[in-house]
Amino acid sequence: MRLNVKPIFGFLAVVCLGFSLSCVNQPAEDVKSETPAPEPSALPQNLAQLYTPFTLTADLSGLTENQKKLLPLLIETADIMNEIFWKEAFHGDKDQFLNGITDPGVKNFAVVNYGPWDRLDGDAPFIKGFGPKPLGAGFYPTNVTKEEVEAAAKEDPSLMDLYTIVRRGEDGSLYSVAYHEVFKDKVEKAAGLLKQAAELAEDEGFKNYLNLRAEALLTDNYYDSDLAWMDMKTNTIDMVVGPVEVYEDKLFNAKAAHTSYLLIKDKAWSERLAHYAKLLPELQEGLPVDEKYKQDKPGSDSDLNAYDVIYYAGDCNAGSKTIAINLPNDIRVQEQKGSRRLQLKNAMRAKYDKILLPIADALIVEDQRKHITFDAFFSNTMFHEVAHGLGVKNTINGKGPVDDALKEQQSALEEGKADILGLYMITSLLDKGELEGDVKDFYVTFITGIFRSVRFGASSAHGKANMLRFNFFQEMGAFSRDDATGLYRVHFDKMNEAMTALSRKILTLQGDGDYDGVVALMAEKGAIGETLAADLKRLEDASIPTDVVFNQGVEHLGLK
Numbered sequence: 174m175r176l177n178v179k180p181i182f183g184f185l186a187v188v189c190l191g192f193s194l195s196c197v198n199q200p201a202e203d204v205k206s207e208t209p210a211p212e213p214s215a216l217p218q219n220l221a222q223l224y225t226p227f228t229l230t231a232d233l234s235g236l237t238e239n240q241k242k243l244l245p246l247l248i249e250t251a252d253i254m255n256e257i258f259w260k261e262a263f264h265g266d267k268d269q270f271l272n273g274i275t276d277p278g279v280k281n282f283a284v285v286n287y288g289p290w291d292r293l294d295g296d297a298p299f300i301k302g303f304g305p306k307p308l309g310a311g312f313y314p315t316n317v318t319k320e321e322v323e324a325a326a327k328e329d330p331s332l333m334d335l336y337t338i339v340r341r342g343e344d345g346s347l348y349s350v351a352y353h354e355v356f357k358d359k360v361e362k363a364a365g366l367l368k369q370a371a372e373l374a375e376d377e378g379f380k381n382y383l384n385l386r387a388e389a390l391l392t393d394n395y396y397d398s399d400l401a402w403m404d405m406k407t408n409t410i411d412m413v414v415g416p417v418e419v420y421e422d423k424l425f426n427a428k429a430a431h432t433s434y435l436l437i438k439d440k441a442w443s444e445r446l447a448h449y450a451k452l453l454p455e456l457q458e459g460l461p462v463d464e465k466y467k468q469d470k471p472g473s474d475s476d477l478n479a480y481d482v483i484y485y486a487g488d489c490n491a492g493s494k495t496i497a498i499n500l501p502n503d504i505r506v507q508e509q510k511g512s513r514r515l516q517l518k519n520a521m522r523a524k525y526d527k528i529l530l531p532i533a534d535a536l537i538v539e540d541q542r543k544h545i546t547f548d549a550f551f552s553n554t555m556f557h558e559v560a561h562g563l564g565v566k567n568t569i570n571g572k573g574p575v576d577d578a579l580k581e582q583q584s585a586l587e588e589g590k591a592d593i594l595g596l597y598m599i600t601s602l603l604d605k606g607e608l609e610g611d612v613k614d615f616y617v618t619f620i621t622g623i624f625r626s627v628r629f630g631a632s633s634a635h636g637k638a639n640m641l642r643f644n645f646f647q648e649m650g651a652f653s654r655d656d657a658t659g660l661y662r663v664h665f666d667k668m669n670e671a672m673t674a675l676s677r678k679i680l681t682l683q684g685d686g687d688y689d690g691v692v693a694l695m696a697e698k699g700a701i702g703e704t705l706a707a708d709l710k711r712l713e714d715a716s717i718p719t720d721v722v723f724n725q726g727v728e729h730l731g732l733k
Contacts, residue, residue, distance in 0.1 A: 251485075329348070386398040403510040469508075482517040516551065528719070529550060549619075624708075
């Protein structure tokens with residue numbers, strides 16, 4: 174699951190649409206199909222303020238010559254994941270689509286969104302001539318329905334496999350094609366690059382992972398490589414590559430999209446985090462819910478580490494950018510090994526400096542702004558990732574895995590669970606003396622973070638989760654708004670009560686596999702009200718960006 178030290182550049186109230194296309198590499202597609210020519214732009218002027226640029230760099234002085242040589246190979250591999258994700262996100266030919274856009278700003282915005290739909294505005298089309306984005310993105314035929322897929326999957330379960338594309342035959346029936354067949358040329362090239370990089374890798378764990386991941390891309394069997402990724406402990410360079418998250422498939426949350434992160438471990442910060450991974454079993458026992466909803470035993474081999482991220486590609490690079498990672502998603506691996514929580518420190522810092530602090534100045538009462546700190550922002554994000562490993566993975570009443578029972582509703586609810594349980598754990602650890610800091614810092618930073626993340630919109634699982642939490646907390650009096658000033662005040666005495674109630678609610682819905690209950694909850698509390706919408710408009714009018722876009726690549730790392 175993913176999410177989202179003094180200012181490096183100072184706040185830029187600029188230009189998302191003036192950044193270079195080099196921000197997202199765009200290798201040529203090799204399959205052509207009919208794509209409607211974009212009509213004149215319907216792009217509002219204010220979209221120029223949605224993203225602020227940030228350059229991804231890291232201190233590479235400690236790397237060996239071999240390590241520096243393998244980085245370009247890994248970046249080239251990531252670019253292939255970018256090519257594949259375009260096909261998963263957009264029906265049609267990418268190059269034909271982009272070349273048909275004459276306005277440079279609109280073209281750049283299409284690059285950020287991997288298509289003509291604004292990911293920060295519920296996937297609304299921003300180019301005339303395009304209708305709503307298909308819920309199944311590029312994973313299914315555009316004219317397919319949920320009912321049709323469900324009926325066909327009873328005869329052919331592979332239609333719901335994580336690693337297949339669903340297509341329609343000449344007779345109108347549905348059939349599946351495995352990723353390694355659909356993207357054969359691309360995954361073969363990527364596998365070859367990973368094997369070349371493995372030859373240069375000096376860390377045996379990383380070498381093993383690269384070789385196994387190469388084989389996984391060729392077979393769609395990721396289990397062994399996920400285990401190898403969990404076993405890595407001493408590597409400085411790290412990489413996530415392949416089909417990982419299911420957010421792009423809004424029809425069923427059944428299809429994993431291709432993505433890649435390239436990371437450099439911050440060993441000093443990682444040492445500070447190692448202790449918390451050992452507390453997972455104790456944290457699970459203390460969850461505010463009946464025993465039957467916490468019967469799972471978190472893996473004891475989970476990791477918490479901090480990284481500087483130096484490259485994003487594919488799914489993780491689309492629209493809002495992830496600032497922390499919790500993987501693998503395979504329940505079998507989680508039960509055996511736990512999971513790894515990767516905190517992307519430089520990306521996190523960028524969002525804190527460029528977005529969170531300006532939001533606080535605009536929306537939080539002045540006397541509480543002192544409680545907004547980077548350490549609290551970092552911890553809130555970190556424990557969000559820890560919380561993904563808590564609760565239950567399988568329903569308690571025979572409905573099977575929670576993911577299957579809650580279908581497309583699970584992603585948003587799971588993100589909501591991670592947010593609220595992360596804060597619950599911080600409160601518990603502060604009470605036990607396991608964590609340093611003032612609880613007020615974590616609470617005010619947490620509430621301010623809702624305003625940042627809720628701007629990701631209804632098309633984002635994280636955005637929906639924040640809408641749910643905002644409305645729930647407001648109803649329980651955890652914060653209030655001064656109508657005269659439009660500023661928000663956190664009520665610390667109500668926070669504990671609100672987060673305990675919401676934690677219990679979400680954990681129960683997941684454990685019961687209560688699909689209808691989740692749909693009802695999201696319908697009631699998953700929408701932005703008029704007052705909040707007006708406050709978010711104030712942020713827009715103040716030219717506070719919603720997210721960041723990256724300048725990245727070998728030239729920015731000093732490798733050319």
